[in-house]
Amino acid sequence: MGYTIHFTEVFPYLPLLLKGLLLSVAITVVSTLIGTLAGLFSALASLSHYLIARKTANTYVEIFRNTPLLVQMYLIYFGLGQFGVQINPIPAAIIAMTLNTGAYTTVIFQAGIQAVDVGQKEGGLVLGMTYPQTFRHVILPQAFRIIFPPLVNQAISLFLFSAVASTITVPELTHQAMFVDSVTWRTFEVFIVTTCLYFACTFLVSILSDLYERTRPAR
Amino acid sequence: MSRKVLFYVLVFALVLSFFAVVTCSLAAEEKSILDQVIANKKLRVGFLPDYPPWGSRTPEGKYEGYDLDIAAELAAGLGAQLELIPVEAPNRVPSVATRKVDVIIGCLTPTNERAKTIDFTIPYASAGIVPMVLADNKAIKTYKDLAGKKVSVARGSTPDMAIVKAVPTAQVMRFDTIADAFTALQTKKVDAFIEEDTFVFFTAKKDPRFRAVGQSFTAPELISFGVTKGDQNWLNYLNNFLTNLRYSGKNIELYKKWFGVEPASMVMP
Numbered sequence: 001m002g003y004t005i006h007f008t009e010v011f012p013y014l015p016l017l018l019k020g021l022l023l024s025v026a027i028t029v030v031s032t033l034i035g036t037l038a039g040l041f042s043a044l045a046s047l048s049h050y051l052i053a054r055k056t057a058n059t060y061v062e063i064f065r066n067t068p069l070l071v072q073m074y075l076i077y078f079g080l081g082q083f084g085v086q087i088n089p090i091p092a093a094i095i096a097m098t099l100n101t102g103a104y105t106t107v108i109f110q111a112g113i114q115a116v117d118v119g120q121k122e123g124g125l126v127l128g129m130t131y132p133q134t135f136r137h138v139i140l141p142q143a144f145r146i147i148f149p150p151l152v153n154q155a156i157s158l159f160l161f162s163a164v165a166s167t168i169t170v171p172e173l174t175h176q177a178m179f180v181d182s183v184t185w186r187t188f189e190v191f192i193v194t195t196c197l198y199f200a201c202t203f204l205v206s207i208l209s210d211l212y213e214r215t216r217p218a219r
Numbered sequence: 220m221s222r223k224v225l226f227y228v229l230v231f232a233l234v235l236s237f238f239a240v241v242t243c244s245l246a247a248e249e250k251s252i253l254d255q256v257i258a259n260k261k262l263r264v265g266f267l268p269d270y271p272p273w274g275s276r277t278p279e280g281k282y283e284g285y286d287l288d289i290a291a292e293l294a295a296g297l298g299a300q301l302e303l304i305p306v307e308a309p310n311r312v313p314s315v316a317t318r319k320v321d322v323i324i325g326c327l328t329p330t331n332e333r334a335k336t337i338d339f340t341i342p343y344a345s346a347g348i349v350p351m352v353l354a355d356n357k358a359i360k361t362y363k364d365l366a367g368k369k370v371s372v373a374r375g376s377t378p379d380m381a382i383v384k385a386v387p388t389a390q391v392m393r394f395d396t397i398a399d400a401f402t403a404l405q406t407k408k409v410d411a412f413i414e415e416d417t418f419v420f421f422t423a424k425k426d427p428r429f430r431a432v433g434q435s436f437t438a439p440e441l442i443s444f445g446v447t448k449g450d451q452n453w454l455n456y457l458n459n460f461l462t463n464l465r466y467s468g469k470n471i472e473l474y475k476k477w478f479g480v481e482p483a484s485m486v487m488p
Contacts, residue, residue: 081406089392167399169392178309179393182375185336187313192233203226 010189013180020176021197027090027172028159031097035158036151038098039105044135046110057106064103070164072096077168093165093172101158108154112147113139152209156202173197251452252321260299264290265320268305269398272421272477273326285477286324289343292469293322293460307396308373312337315445322457323445326415328377338450339443340457343470345483346415346442347435348381351404351423354430359411362436365389368410371403378413381437404429415440417478439483 046057064072077092087095116139124134166175177194181187256262266274266286274284282303294301306314306325315323315337326346329339350370352359359365366388372379374393382389392409394400397418404412405428416435423431444457464470474482 078402078406078408081408084407086407167395169394175393178374178395181313182309182379183332185312185316185333187316195233199229 005189006186007189007193009184009186010180010193013176013184013190014193016176016180017173017193017197020171020173021201023090023170024159024162024172024174025201027094027097027165027170028155028162031094031101031162032155032158034094035098035101036105038102040109042102042106043109043113046106047113061103061106064100065107069096069100069161070167072100073164073168089165089168089170092168093162093170097158097162097165100161101154104154105151108147108150109143111150112143115146116142148213149209152205156205159202159205160198251450252318252447253450253453253456256297256299256321261302262290262294262297262299263302263304263319263321264293265304265306265311265314265323265325266290267308267311267325267397269396269401270308270326270418272417274305285344285473286326288473288477289464289470290324292464292473293324293457296460309375309395311445315447318447321446321453325445326417326442327445328440329443329445330377330380333445336448337445338448338454339445340454341461342441342443343461343464344442344474345439346417347439348378348413348437349416349419349435350382350411350413350432351419351429352411352432353404353407354428356410356430359432361433362386364432365411369408370411370413371400371409372413373397373400376414377440378415382413385436421478 042057042060045053046061048054073093073096076087076096077089080087120138120142121134124138125131129137162172163174165172166178169175171179173194177190181190184190266282266284268274268276268282270284272284274282274286277283282305287303290301290303304314304320306320306323308325311323311325311327312333314320326344327333327339328346329342333339350359350362350365359368362382362385365382365386367390369390369392370382370386371392371394372382373396376397379391379393383391392400392403394403397414400414401412401422403409411432416431419431423429444461446453446457461470471482474480
């Protein structure tokens with residue numbers, strides 16, 4: 001009745017798992033880059049003087065922050081398919097993850113921008129800069145210091161949430177792990193190895209971001 | 220520095236939990252599931268919740284199906300209360316291997332690969348494998364037309380392995396559940412969905428949007444109960460139960476009730 005642990009049965013599949021890890025990293029990097037940019041513009045829209053821009057940005061944020069990523073992914077992959085809009089699994093996952101992380105980074109940017117003292121903005125304007133110039137050269141650099149750690153956190157949690165893409169057959173790490181599990185039936189061993197792979201990646205990122213924060217000049 | 224410490228703590232915790240699992244599985248070795256079921260008057264049965272007519276959910280939220288009826292017979296024989304645990308197709312083997320259920324009665328084929336991890340009873344039914352397509356798809360006439368086409372399966376299922384073997388050029392998309400693989404066909408993500416004939420014929424008959432492609436392209440496969448490895452007492456009990464179910468005629472009666480036909484003679488002497 002006892003269960004004997006056999007890691008040796010999992011080792012032949014290590015290249016497959018690493019391939020999955022690479023795809024996990026790739027879809028996370030792409031979604032994070034586009035999503036963060038989208039978050040920046042959506043934050044600007046939500047803080048602008050234009051009512052329509054504010055409403056649109058806020059609606060976007062509320063919808064995507066208040067629904068599960070899994071549901072969003074199903075809606076984009078399966079749901080749109082019902083209307084004849086066929087998106088392949090990897091693009092569908094990237095779209096869902098981008099929209100999702102965009103909503104979260106919007107809030108991070110909002111907080112960061114608002115945390116910069118109003119005096120800074122007024123100072124920039126008094127010096128004769130236009131608002132876009134003030135934003136680009138005065139507010140954003142200061143806001144970035146504040147939001148860097150939460151942005152890294154968001155990237156890490158998106159990386160971990162990318163496992164959800166396995167349900168729409170994206171062959172990322174979790175999908176490959178489940179596949180290896182169903183060929184070897186070594187559930188414990190497979191997921192221990194998978195855990196270590198995820199952990200190694202996120203741990204590396206947090207060390208790097210720590211180093212970056214420590215080495216950059218104090219303000 | 221503190222991060223380094225945290226790292227070692229985590230590694231240590233991981234190693235520790237590893238040993239905890241090993242000792243747990245050793246401790247669990249002492250008692251047969253048969254004794255536990257008799258003592259607790261509770262039988263935990265894993266089944267497929269999305270696979271009519273083997274197991275499915277009624278609109279009222281109750282579970283029904285051929286496997287469910289057999290589970291009820293088993294529980295009645297043991298004088299135990301039946302606790303139904305829905306298990307997705309790819310989780311069937313892990314759920315018995317990790318003792319989440321006492322027995323899996325879920326249209327499970329006793330393959331040699333699976334038998335390395337769990338034990339199987341004598342068979343109680345059999346099933347072939349048939350592709351299903353949308354009714355307006357005229358291009359696919361036999362399973363051979365699936366070459367180069369996208370097909371959906373439940374990951375690690377016997378249809379998964381069968382299609383890879385029969386049509387190596389088919390693009391196999393592996394989903395977590397049978398329901399998702401089926402949804403992929405409905406939403407036109409794939410050209411065909413591969414499943415066991417009983418399910419495909421049942422669904423195609425009920426819903427005119429779907430069409431079964433010919434007859435099974437593999438030899439029919441046996442269906443058994445799955446149990447945790449090495450519990451011979453429990454396995455003996457279940458084999459005896461299935462022998463009695465067969466000779467009493469109850470199995471044939473249940474099979475006809477759900478599938479509308481006599482079971483294949485290779486399973487039913």
